[in-house]
Every structure is written in C-alpha cells, then in structure tokens.
Amino acid sequence: MTSLILILISALFFNGIIGRVKSRCAGRKGPGIMQPIQDVIRLFRKGAVYSDVTGPVFKMAPAVYLASVIIACLCVPFGHKAGLISFNGDFVFFAYALALGKFFCIIGALDTGSSFEGMGASREATYSMLAEPAFFLIMGSLAMMTGHSSFESIFAALHPSSTMSWALAVIAAFIFLVLAMIENSRMPVDDPKTHLELTMIHEVMVLDNSGIDLGLIFVTGYLKFAMYAALIANLFIGSIPVGFGIPVFLAIQVLCAVIIGVNESFTARFRMNHNPQFIFTLACIALLAVFGVMLMSGQLV
C-alpha cells in the first residue's frame, strides 16, 4: 500500500519535473511543476469527440490501459514491504498486465482507421516486443542472484553491502530507466514535443482521443514513469527501514525525472530504423547481467 501511495504522489510531479528540467536546460523559466496535472484536469472538464469509424473498442482502450498500469503499480513493493498483489512470479504478471494495456492501446488506435495511428500502433507493437526480453532477463538475473521469485523477496534480499548487488542494481536501474523511456516514447526513441502528427509512436497512436480519454492516457503515462522509477528505488531501499526509505524513494523519483529531462534536452531522436537496434541492445545488456550473475555464482565455469 505504501508503494502505491508513494507512486501516486510521485506521478503528480514526475512529468512536471521533466518539463521543468528541460526548460531550465533551454534557458527558459518554464511552466510550473504541476502543469501536467493541470492539463489533465482541464481535459477532464471537457467533452469528447469520437470518430464515427470507432466503436466500443476505442472507448474501452483508455480504461483498460489505465487499469493495466494501476494493477502493475499494485505489484510494486516498497522495499521489503510487499505490494497489494504479491506472489511467486508476480513480475511475470506485472509484465503481462502491462502488455494487455498495450494490446488495447494498439487495437484502440487501429479502430480509428487512420493511417497515422496505424503507423504508431505498428511501431508500438514491434518495439514493445523487442523491449520485453530485457525486463524478463534482468528480473531473471535478480531472481537467480537472490534465489527468490517475487518482487518483494527479491528486493528485500538485495543487500547494498555486497558489491555484486550494487553492480546488478545499477545495471537493472539503467535498464528500468531506459524501459520507462521506451514505454513512454521519450527521447531518444521518440520525441514527444514535436507536433502530434510528427511524433512517431505513442502520441500518434492517441491522435483521435480527446477529453477524458486523452486525460486518462496522460495519467497512465505519468503513472508508468513513476512506476518504473519506483522499481528503480526498490533496488536500493530493500534493506533500510521504512522511515529512511521514503525520502530515498522520493529522491530517486526526482533523480530519474531529472535524468530523463537532461537526456531529452541534449539528445536528438533516432531515425526510426535505428530504434530496434537500440531497444534490443537493452536485452543484450540484460543478458550480460545474467551471465555476470552466473559467473559470480560459479555456474558458468
């Protein structure tokens, strides 16, 4: 429960911080930290326009998308305190629940019959297929090292005192951060700040959503960021008391947002055909982590 509340709190300001960092880097003052939430509230107040081509699938898609991320957030523990949903192999459920959300997002985009949205849907499907192995491999290496197979027991067993834990935690943190960037279609995979039609993946998929639908999709994006950052935080707070854990957790959230913001200020978007290589590199790094663990535990030689 702690983790859910903390994720919700962080989601409130996560994208705000990214925006703020980006404008600072560009030498502007920039909007306030709560601007993304105010955008969502504004969208919630509005009515909606639905395309006459769309049907129930289009209306269901944002709801399922949000539900999938909420369910995934419920799986995330707070250090050694388990999340609401916790069982052996819960990270498999976590990944597959997110995949269902993506599934609906993709068919929601196809429901509009727009070629732009089809393009985005196609890319989202291909890229998420390429990104998924990285998550499973890094979780596999964590599971192998700790000998546990649920989020909570894995994170509880990661001791910051051992060098191996540290090394693995840093690799895992990197992978989760890049995964969050891919999932939310941020730089360098996609540029969310271009004009809607020119954005290549996620934003182009939701072109026809408006009003509360668009609001829900934004909220889902914020939650996704906070959720991945929470996973990163968990890598480091497993064995420290909750009292210290909470500030560390929030600090890591802020740090993640700042890194993403800085990264977005100083990198350019890849060409679309370079993205698969970039995304699959993550899986390779995760594979290296797996072999590293195997080497350390003497399973390779």
Place this chain on the structure above:
Amino acid sequence: MRPFYKIEMNMYLSMWFMAIITIVFVCGAIYGIGYMKHYKGRPLRNTLHWINYAIAYASMMLLCVVQNSIQFLVCWEIMALSSFFLIIYESEKPETIKAGINFFIQSHVSVVLLTAGFMMIAAKTGSYEFCSIPRYCAHNNGMAAFLLLFAGFAVKAGFVPFHTWLPYAHPAAPAHISGVMSGVIIKIGIFGILRMISWFSIDFVTAGAIILTVSAISGLYGVMMAILQHNLKKLLAYHSIENIGIIGMGIGLGCIGAGNGDTVLATLGFAGALLHTLNHALFKSVLFFCSGNVYHATHTLDIESLGGLAKKMPWTAALFLIASIAICGLPPMNGFISEFLIYSGLFGWMQGAEPGVTTGAVFSILALVMIGGLAILCFTKAFGIIFLGSPRTEVDAHEMEPCRIVPLAIEAVIMLSIGLCPGLYSKLAGKAIECFPYASSEALNTNVNLTLVGLAGLLFLLFAAVIYIAKSRHNARRAVAEGPTWGCGYTQGTPKIQYTATSFVKTYVQLFSFILGNKKEKKLPVGIYPTDGSFESESYDKLENTLIDKPLGAYNRLMDRFSFLQNGKMQFYVLYGIVFIICTLIITFLFC
C-alpha cells in the same frame, strides 16, 4: 523399472484429454450445424461428413483409453482416415484435395514412425501392451524407441520441422473441422508424447533437452510465420504450431525435472503443458469458428480485403477479441495461467540449476518472452485489421445465427473461468500429472499460488470496468460529439488509406528478414510518361522450402532420369517382365 501403481494414475491423463476432446467436439458439432446450412444442397455428402465426424470423435476417445500399441495404431489410423475425409469436404476444389493428400501422406509418415517405434519394443519384449514398455526400458536403452515415437507424434502435433501439413489442411477444411483439428486432433500428438513419457524410463534430461529445443524453435518459428500470413485460417494454423511449441516447452521442462529428480520443475512443466493443451483447445477452436463466421459473412479470408466487421458482427468480434487476448497469454484469460506455470518452472529451474544448465533456462525464457511479444503483434494485426477501422471492400456482412455464437460463448466462459479461478482446474491437472515421474499435485499446490493469480486477474477486470463506467458516466454529463477520423488536415480520406496488414508488420518483416522468406517482384516504372509499374511481395515458408520442396524436387529430377523406362511401347514392357523373371530365377539359384 517404473512401479506399477502408476498405471491407474495413467487414467487421469486419459480423462483430462477426453474432457478436452469432448468439449471441443460438442461445441464444434453445434457450430457445424449452423455452418453446414450453407451447404444444404448435398445431403449425401453431408451425411458422410457427419458420420466421419462421429467416427473421428470415437476413435480419439478410444486412443485415449487403449493400452496396447496395436490397438493404438488401429485407432490412430481410423482417426487419420476420418479426419482426411473431414478435411476434403469441399472436394470439388483442387487445392482442398491437394491439402487433403498432403495431410494424408504426412499422417502416414507419422504412422510409419510410430509402427517402427512400437515394433522396436515388441521385438525385445514380445508384447504389444504398453505395460511392457517399463520392462523394455529396464533391459535396453529406450532412447531410440522414445525418439522414434516422439517424431511420430510430433508429425501429428505439428512440431517444426514436421509442421508443413498444418498451413494447408486448416484453410482447406470447413471452419468447424479446422477448429476441431487444431483444437484436439493435433493435441492427440501431445497426448501420445505424454502417454509415452508416463511409461518410459529413460534419460529424461537428454530427452527433455531435445523436446525443449524443438519446442522453442517451433514456438518461435510458428509465430514468426503467422505474422506474415494474410489468410486468416493460415495465420491461425501457424499459431497452432506456436502453441504446440509452448506446450512442448512445458513437456520438455517436465522431462528435465523428471530426469533430475526435481519435483517442482517436473510438476510445473507437466502441469503447464496440460493446462495449455486445454487452453489452446478452447481459444483456438473459438478463433477458427470465428473465422468461419467471417468467411460466410464476407466470402473471403483475405485479411487485406476485410475491415470494420466489429460493427456488423459484434458478437463474433467480441469472441474473437476474447480469444485473441487468451492466445496472447494475457491476464485475466486462461492462456496466462498456463504460461505462468511454465514461467514459474523456468525461473525456478534457473535458480537451482547445476553448472551450465542455466543457459538453457535463460534462452527458454527469452524464447517464451519473444513468443508472447510476437503473438501480441500478430493478434493486434489480425483483430485490428479484420474487425476494426472501416471496411476495405464493399461487403454486405451480417451477424451469424445463434447456433454459431452460443457454443463459442460457452467456450469463452470456460476460458474466463480458467483465468479467474485457476485453482479449480489446476487441481484436476494435478491429478493428471501424477502419472509422470516426480510430478505431484502437492508440489503444484505448494509452489504456485494460482488462486492469487486468479484474484489479481479479477481485480484487473474490476478496475477496468470501474474506470470504464466512471468514464461513460462522466461523458454522459458533457457534450460528446461525433466526427470523422482526424486526417491531419487531409479531408478526402477513404478506407483505402487505412493502414493495411502488410504495412502493420513491415517494421517487423524488415527486422527479421534474415529468417523469413519473402519473395519480392517489382517492375519499376520507366520513361518520362511511365505506364505500368508493379510491386508484389509474397511470403513463403523457408523451412518447408528447404526441407520438403527442394528434396522432393531433387527426388523428382532423379526419378525423371528413369522416365525412359516408361515409354508406352508394349514390347518393352514384355521385355521388363522377362528380365524380371530371369533375375528372380538367377537370384534364387545363386543364393538358395
């Protein structure tokens, strides 16, 4: 030697498969009544069809219970023949006959392999009873016989590289037959493999490693080919290969667990395989039945010319969507439960493994994850292009009659019930796995908490429903308008500018072009006022090309060398007869 108390445990395995066969056959029959209304004008043929349907059902039930290899082979043959007649129902079409003959030949390849395997055992033990297999294994290395039998069953189940009959037979058969065939007839291959594992005692680690490798390749290859297909039934046929791969991965893991004496791995592997067999039988038959509805509503199965059917056929669309979610292995549907069991086994195996073995686990996980991701790509394409958007060609589609919806809905309810209360079904599967070495139902109950998985799925459904209802109520109080799809400034949009199935998977095809076979033919427009230019791309099965077509072509060319023998002149034929008789006489005198 295997203790004999396990013999009665064997029956639970049979019962599990008999239940699956019955559910799918009954639903298929009800659906078939509606389907066959379109072919009313030929009573004789329809009678033959339904008789064969009944015979196929009876032979499969028998296959599950017989404990003697001769009886088994006889039933196997009856099943192969009756399903051959079921496939060639529309025998006036040449491609149907071709597909049927293809199925017929490959079925008999499987019979040859099975006969050889059973004969190896009978030659040593002098008995055709299955219960003589443990005796055989006690005195001989049973690996060769096991692998022969595995290959025989693999042809029926559709493991790569024995899969080539599936993509032809499924599109040729009527929809209810495709559903039944993919749902249960190929599962009989799985049943055979499992049955043999329950009797044999061999080096299960090696056998498991072989099965796991073959299955992982089948799974990946099946789904990779499925994505390319534009014929809906062919797509589903390739997907059967993928799911057989997943089931096989479960069996392989179970075998490795049995070989290592690892109770948890054996239990999770076999239970995952059994549950996925049930799951695949359910969702694949629903998908095939839906494809039949689409076919009769639009008279085509070409994905590229369909679109927007969800508005005209809401029930079919909803059922197709549910089955798609299930086949992708997503919660809260049943496919997730069985994949979850296999994942749990894999992650468990990875942790407690001996040196070197972990690599196997890592690559199996990688394969399973990739299969999942690719399946999502495939089914978002299939569902999205067929049922969503606007129609790509003008068709007067309409929803089908209730008897073509209700059986599917029943199967969908069973699917959902497996997804939400998996504990119930895993209890049954737990009994069925008791016949495998080291697998036990207690281990299943203590090692995975499926009830919680089901609850999590339920929570998911609840959240989605609550958010959806809240959203609808929210919208009800505000101005909701309808308009055309945003064309980014372009106002003359037609259904033709929609994304097509080909363009949807283009990125993927480019990425994996080194594995996939893709023929491209292009004619560039030339000159200042170009008149014609064309581009055509077609995918083909590279494995089929290299393993079947090319050797067959070479064989044909070899045989062509001897075609001078058949020259149509009577004198020559008389000469052949005389030469033959002389040779026979000489050989007799020389050697006797």
